[in-house]
Amino acid sequence: MLIQRGGLKVVAGLGISGVSAVNFLHEQGYQVAVTDSRETPPGYDQIPAGVKTSFGKLDSELLQQAEEIILSPGLAPQLPEIQQAIEQGIAVVGDIQLLRRATEVPIIAITGSNAKSTVTTLVGLMAQDAGKKVAVGGNLGRPALDLLKDQPELIVLELSSFQLETTSHLNAEVAVVLNMSEDHLDRHGNMLGYHKAKHRIFQGVKKVVYNRDDNLSRPLVPDVTPMQSFGLNAPDLNQYGVLRDADGTMWLARGRERLLKTSEMYIQGMHNVANALACLALGEAVGLPMQSMLDTLKTFKGLEHRCEYVKTVDGVRYYNDSKGTNVGATLAAIDGLGAAIEVKKGKLALILGGQGKGQDFKPLRDAIHKYVKSVILIGEDAAVIEQAIQGTTIIQHANSLKHAVDLAQQATHAEDVVLLSPACASFDMFKSYNDRGHQFVACVNALNENKN
Numbered sequence: 001m002l003i004q005r006g007g008l009k010v011v012a013g014l015g016i017s018g019v020s021a022v023n024f025l026h027e028q029g030y031q032v033a034v035t036d037s038r039e040t041p042p043g044y045d046q047i048p049a050g051v052k053t054s055f056g057k058l059d060s061e062l063l064q065q066a067e068e069i070i071l072s073p074g075l076a077p078q079l080p081e082i083q084q085a086i087e088q089g090i091a092v093v094g095d096i097q098l099l100r101r102a103t104e105v106p107i108i109a110i111t112g113s114n115a116k117s118t119v120t121t122l123v124g125l126m127a128q129d130a131g132k133k134v135a136v137g138g139n140l141g142r143p144a145l146d147l148l149k150d151q152p153e154l155i156v157l158e159l160s161s162f163q164l165e166t167t168s169h170l171n172a173e174v175a176v177v178l179n180m181s182e183d184h185l186d187r188h189g190n191m192l193g194y195h196k197a198k199h200r201i202f203q204g205v206k207k208v209v210y211n212r213d214d215n216l217s218r219p220l221v222p223d224v225t226p227m228q229s230f231g232l233n234a235p236d237l238n239q240y241g242v243l244r245d246a247d248g249t250m251w252l253a254r255g256r257e258r259l260l261k262t263s264e265m266y267i268q269g270m271h272n273v274a275n276a277l278a279c280l281a282l283g284e285a286v287g288l289p290m291q292s293m294l295d296t297l298k299t300f301k302g303l304e305h306r307c308e309y310v311k312t313v314d315g316v317r318y319y320n321d322s323k324g325t326n327v328g329a330t331l332a333a334i335d336g337l338g339a340a341i342e343v344k345k346g347k348l349a350l351i352l353g354g355q356g357k358g359q360d361f362k363p364l365r366d367a368i369h370k371y372v373k374s375v376i377l378i379g380e381d382a383a384v385i386e387q388a389i390q391g392t393t394i395i396q397h398a399n400s401l402k403h404a405v406d407l408a409q410q411a412t413h414a415e416d417v418v419l420l421s422p423a424c425a426s427f428d429m430f431k432s433y434n435d436r437g438h439q440f441v442a443c444v445n446a447l448n449e450n451k452n
Helices: 015-027 060-064 080-087 095-102 116-129 144-150 161-165 191-202 270-285 290-299 327-342 362-371 382-389 401-411 433-445
Strands: 009-012 032-036 052-055 068-071 091-093 107-111 134-138 154-158 174-177 207-211 227-230 240-244 250-254 257-261 308-313 316-320 348-352 372-377 394-397 417-420
Touching (some): 015 095, 015 144, 032 060, 116 134, 116 290, 134 144, 174 191, 174 270, 227 270, 240 270, 257 290, 270 327, 327 348, 327 362, 348 362, 348 401, 362 372, 362 382, 372 382, 382 394, 394 401, 401 417, 417 433
Parallel strands (some): 068 091, 107 174, 174 207, 207 227, 316 417, 372 394
Antiparallel strands (some): 240 250
């Protein structure tokens, strides 16, 4: 596709995707400038010579001179400096839009409140194992524009609602909104704003995969668009779902065909069954062979910080789900693990809390009441969460993550599980959810086996 090398392109906001956009545009021969509200934004030293920089505040004057603004996902389009530019008729796009303009390569586009990274990684592995030259990135791992360097024949993109806000007509080969639960309402205003942002993924889509257990995942698209669903019930013909034998054995299934016992997967819990089914549907949409996909499923061990098994101490298993930064993710982890250990009378000790992002925590009540013997609260919104879940189970407060792990150890015995799934952002106590997860793993590894 021909790219017109016209007027000034201004990248607003650096960081990983901003740096990637600056370098891409510069290599394409555009006149590029960059502005960031931070004095020394991350990646400032990776900017090519000849690119004008304006740091310390978003430079309204520079933005007004732009032919087009490339907005980093971390910056909201509602910022006054960006709104002023929009009022002047200046186009605002993101790096995903630049990617779409620059290539005709088929895109598998994946979004959702939860499980995006697991599904994106797993679909990427399925494609790779099937012999496809695939590049995986977007909101996960590598920035979208860097993927073009691989000269792929297939691109798998994880997309956040922030990225989708500045993306129009992605024209993906296949797209999915895996699920929808409250998140980022501080940015999108309400659930409707969030839903609209997510569903931009379907603009111009060729095939759709949706979650029939979540009505908000099903898009309004032309009737001629092929659609395939996945869900945790018995599937209709040609759809994906779960079949159960009389002895309780569960199978991943397509229509009436049993494909794989769920017990043969490393990734456990019903939320991961749903993830596996979503991957099979997405893979089918781009022609990946079924047997190859099932072989990949059997070897996939899941992602760090996403219901990641850490260690067993005194018969108690510890799981790190630090990536559970919203209520929907934590609910999936509680239900998934809780149902798995209930058979042996096991219960959860749940470490919860951080920055709540304006979420309603009441949807956790039923699952906590059913599966959790003790909630240990950390972080700045501990009191808000306590109020929302009061009366469901024993609630304790910890002044550090180490203290929380110690309290969880005291509350549990063999067959129980300790789960860090905070349902909150981490920045009140940690550098990131990665940092929170690593600290949790370190605390667990430091626990002594009970010698008494």
